[in-house]
Amino acid sequence: ETMINQIAAGEVIERPASVVKELVENALDAGASRVEVVTAGGGLNLIRVGDDGSGISESELELAVSRHCTSKLSTDIHDIRSLGFRGEALPSIGSVSRLTIRSRTAASDAAAEIGIEGGDVSTVRPAAANKGTSVEVRDLFFATPARLKFMKGERAETTAISDIVKRIAIAFPAVRFTVSGPDRTTLELPAGDDSPDGQLTRIAQVMGGEFPENSIAIDAIREGVRLSGHVSIPSYSRANALQQYAYVNGRPVRDKLIASAIRGAYADVLPRDRNAVTVLFLTLDPATVDVNVHPAKADVRFRDPGLVRGLIVGSIRQALADAGV
Ligand code: ADP
Numbered sequence: 001e002t003m004i005n006q007i008a009a010g011e012v013i014e015r016p017a018s019v020v021k022e023l024v025e026n027a028l029d030a031g032a033s034r035v036e037v038v039t040a041g042g043g044l045n046l047i048r049v050g051d052d053g054s055g056i057s058e059s060e061l062e063l064a065v066s067r068h069c070t071s072k073l074s075t076d077i078h079d080i081r082s083l084g085f086r087g088e089a090l091p092s093i094g095s096v097s098r099l100t101i102r103s104r105t106a107a108s109d110a111a112a113e114i115g116i117e118g119g120d121v122s123t124v125r126p127a128a129a130n131k132g133t134s135v136e137v138r139d140l141f142f143a144t145p146a147r148l149k150f151m152k153g154e155r156a157e158t159t160a161i162s163d164i165v166k167r168i169a170i171a172f173p174a175v176r177f178t179v180s181g182p183d184r185t186t187l188e189l190p191a192g193d194d195s196p197d198g199q200l201t202r203i204a205q206v207m208g209g210e211f212p213e214n215s216i217a218i219d220a221i222r223e224g225v226r227l228s229g230h231v232s233i234p235s236y237s238r239a240n241a242l243q244q245y246a247y248v249n250g251r252p253v254r255d256k257l258i259a260s261a262i263r264g265a266y267a268d269v270l271p272r273d274r275n276a277v278t279v280l281f282l283t284l285d286p287a288t289v290d291v292n293v294h295p296a297k298a299d300v301r302f303r304d305p306g307l308v309r310g311l312i313v314g315s316i317r318q319a320l321a322d323a324g325v
């Protein structure tokens with residue numbers, strides 16, 4: 001079992017930022033309004049993600065760390081609304097680190113915790129905590145030292161952690177996010193709201209205050225697929241595509257089709273070596289998109305790629321034309 005979990009970990013947990021992604025997504029799935037990330041040593045010594053979400057009851061702590069145990073699976077595997085769905089993250093992380101989960105539900109007047117060390121699960125013990133969950137990961141990859149050799153150094157890992165939190169945070173403007181190191185807070189995104197204004201405020205917090213005034217709003221629907229968000233005017237572009245954020249049903253994705261459609265939309269107004277800055281949300285029937293292509297869940301497969309491509313290219317071009325740029 002530990003072996004299987006370590007193999008799964010090889011797929012899901014590439015680096016400390018992958019752990020942060022899984023833990024932050026779990027916090028959001030639990031309805032958190034505050035997510036706090038603390039790291040040390042680029043996440044290799046310590047990652048702690050605390051939330052004020054629904055919590056895990058004492059009787060379910062053991063289940064939460066068992067393979068393929070998820071509280072989120074709806075009857076149809078393609079009908080995925082929450083961020084998590086595989087029941088794989090916690091057992092995988094626990095197989096390659098020292099993991100402690102401390103949690104308390106609103107219904108309970110005491111917290112409980114469980115630990116896993118390199119796959120060995122402890123008994124559930126009483127603990128003290130407020131409502132919500134705190135997941136602590138120490139000594140990541142201590143059980144699979146070969147993996148440690150691939151790490152790029154503390155600086156790079158810390159940056160990757162901050163980047164993944166920003167990427168997720170754009171889709172959750174009502175949630176407060178903080179990321180801190182051993183001695184200082186590196187990212188602080190105060191809670192806003194889910195209105196279009198709130199959305200834009202969060203985008204500005206993450207991408208810099210100049211982006212909103214150099215961007216155009218997009219909001220279009222074609223055959224039940226909705227595209228919304230903001231795209232930069234041609235004069236506000238970048239040498240790389242790092243500032244292109246895309247979401248499918250609220251899930252951050254890095255998808256070739258979306259990237260290529262954005263490039264296509266700007267083909268006439270941007271030189272080949274410049275990239276637009278974009279934040280795009282696709283909302284569509286979960287049955288028409290497969291977010292299950294890879295365990296790390298960054299790729300997607302659309303049932304009708306032509307429709308999605310046409311929508312992105314068409315509505316960005318239209319918006320640029322309407323804005324006269
Ligand atoms: P998945 O997210 O795919 O369900 P995970 O291994 O990430 O699988 O988590 C297993 C289960 O543990 C979740 O389905 C959920 O019930 C519970 N869980 C994990 N993290 C949290 C959290 N922060 N708050 C509440 N429940 C959680």
Ligand code: MG
Nearest residue numbers: 022026084089
């Ligand atoms: Mg999960």
